[in-house]
Amino acid sequence: LGPKSTPRTTRVRSDGTTMADDAAVTAEVEARKGSVTSLVTQKNYVGALTAALADPEKVLASKNADVKSANAAVVFQVIDAVEDKEIDGVLEGLDPLVMDLLMKYVYKGLSTPENANSLLKWHAKVLERAGPGGIVRAMTDRKTV
Amino acid sequence: MSQSHQIVPSTDGITAHAWNSDRTELALSPNNNELIIFENCQAPMSEWRQKIKLTEHDLTISGIDWHPVTGMIVTCAHDRNAFVWTYSDGVWNPSLVILRIEYAAIDCKWSPDGRKFAVASGAKCVPVCHYEEENSWWVSKMIKKPHKSTVLCVAWHPNSQLIATGSSDFKCRLFSAYVEATDDSQDMGPLAGENPASFAEMYHDWSANGWVHCVDWSPSGNVLAFGAHDSSLHVVTFGGGAPVTQVVRFTFLPLCTVKFISDAAILGGGHDCNPAVFADTGAGWAFSEFCDKKPAAEKKAEVATSGAAAARAMFQNKTKTGQTQSKESMNDNSWQKHQSPVTFMQQLNPASSTCSEFSTTALDGRIAVWKLPEMDLNHGAMGL
Numbered sequence: 001l002g003p004k005s006t007p008r009t010t011r012v013r014s015d016g017t018t019m020a021d022d023a024a025v026t027a028e029v030e031a032r033k034g035s036v037t038s039l040v041t042q043k044n045y046v047g048a049l050t051a052a053l054a055d056p057e058k059v060l061a062s063k064n065a066d067v068k069s070a071n072a073a074v075v076f077q078v079i080d081a082v083e084d085k086e087i088d089g090v091l092e093g094l095d096p097l098v099m100d101l102l103m104k105y106v107y108k109g110l111s112t113p114e115n116a117n118s119l120l121k122w123h124a125k126v127l128e129r130a131g132p133g134g135i136v137r138a139m140t141d142r143k144t145v
Numbered sequence: 146m147s148q149s150h151q152i153v154p155s156t157d158g159i160t161a162h163a164w165n166s167d168r169t170e171l172a173l174s175p176n177n178n179e180l181i182i183f184e185n186c187q188a189p190m191s192e193w194r195q196k197i198k199l200t201e202h203d204l205t206i207s208g209i210d211w212h213p214v215t216g217m218i219v220t221c222a223h224d225r226n227a228f229v230w231t232y233s234d235g236v237w238n239p240s241l242v243i244l245r246i247e248y249a250a251i252d253c254k255w256s257p258d259g260r261k262f263a264v265a266s267g268a269k270c271v272p273v274c275h276y277e278e279e280n281s282w283w284v285s286k287m288i289k290k291p292h293k294s295t296v297l298c299v300a301w302h303p304n305s306q307l308i309a310t311g312s313s314d315f316k317c318r319l320f321s322a323y324v325e326a327t328d329d330s331q332d333m334g335p336l337a338g339e340n341p342a343s344f345a346e347m348y349h350d351w352s353a354n355g356w357v358h359c360v361d362w363s364p365s366g367n368v369l370a371f372g373a374h375d376s377s378l379h380v381v382t383f384g385g386g387a388p389v390t391q392v393v394r395f396t397f398l399p400l401c402t403v404k405f406i407s408d409a410a411i412l413g414g415g416h417d418c419n420p421a422v423f424a425d426t427g428a429g430w431a432f433s434e435f436c437d438k439k440p441a442a443e444k445k446a447e448v449a450t451s452g453a454a455a456a457r458a459m460f461q462n463k464t465k466t467g468q469t470q471s472k473e474s475m476n477d478n479s480w481q482k483h484q485s486p487v488t489f490m491q492q493l494n495p496a497s498s499t500c501s502e503f504s505t506t507a508l509d510g511r512i513a514v515w516k517l518p519e520m521d522l523n524h525g526a527m528g529l
Binding site: 096097100129130131132133134136137140141142 | 354355374375376377394395396397398399
């Protein structure tokens, strides 16, 4: 019995991940994209943001950059849709841990030149609530988005 | 009254400080290899006198601890050495302790019974030293595994047999520091019910998302708190079964030093240059308030509203460099007692169980003395 007898999807790569893991995460991101898109079209921005930021563990643990980009795109979809004056309403009552996660996405978004304007507005609003501590946590967490 | 004093020039800064038992003398290091002892500290701060400057260390002193009962001072420095200083016949005598570490010492602490001291070092280990009478010298035993990186801080449990360490490998760990030569019988303290471990064995560890800068035990020894660089304070409560951890994620900058005031309140000093109070509300620990408060009634300058006076006032305002007149400047912290991160905190009132006064030093060269009962704080919530 040689290496070819192990199904390709379960073979463990050098970084500890398998193709099956990637497939599971990609499927999860696709599902999230679907539900978030529908919530955005219904203009339920609070629901859309909550759904976009829910269950982040698999994406955080994944080492696949494409998966992370795809999930980030879902979050940015919500951020782009919300108008500036509605940001406060959307952030009201957001769980502190979710707020920290959102700050990570804001910084990820700011790493590319697109949408800098709206992202900077979101940054200021999240900063009001999470404080410099939120920025510190976004910067120091090894689990990246 | 709480106040601060520029005791050494701000270009120097203070790395560590410690008080003697009756708080009449202060030992500190101005961010170099000198240990300076001030006397007359029961008087107002401006009257403190420099008594003596002790230079045995070669490199920057990183930790000082002064035991209230034995009266001995232990200092450790980046030169990988520690000295134990004993005072006799008006002279401080240093006794070199061979720590056997290849990297700098970061912090040192006496055990509460004064018979041992522990040194946090960059060599990923903690030498725990006790005195051997036969050879009249201090012998070090190592706590090594499983530290993966520099040990930044150590804290002794009140029973002098358990030691908690914080490391830059993001973990806080609890070890047995039971040394048969000096300790009587093994006391498990808050871990009653677990199997006693021998020296350097680890009982528990806890993870954080950043370097663990500071760690401290509560006066009763039932609660352990450590602050990490991800702006969080972890509070571990022992007693009956497994230890329970609560993580307080706060909105301000990380803590550098942490101290229990009582079993229900913790003080944290950090990069916000302002000691913060965390209190145990019935439902868990939470940030309560900052100690240093901006003076409330800041007199607004008389604003001239008419004609020439107004024009003159406008030009005068424009010449005031670095100050905005229209809005309160967000970054103006000149009202604070410290201008740079608070790096060291010590209980000031004689070591009883409840801390009512404490002192802080920072790299701005200032020492600030805080008297809790006189401060504008929620004393009831703090258990004072």
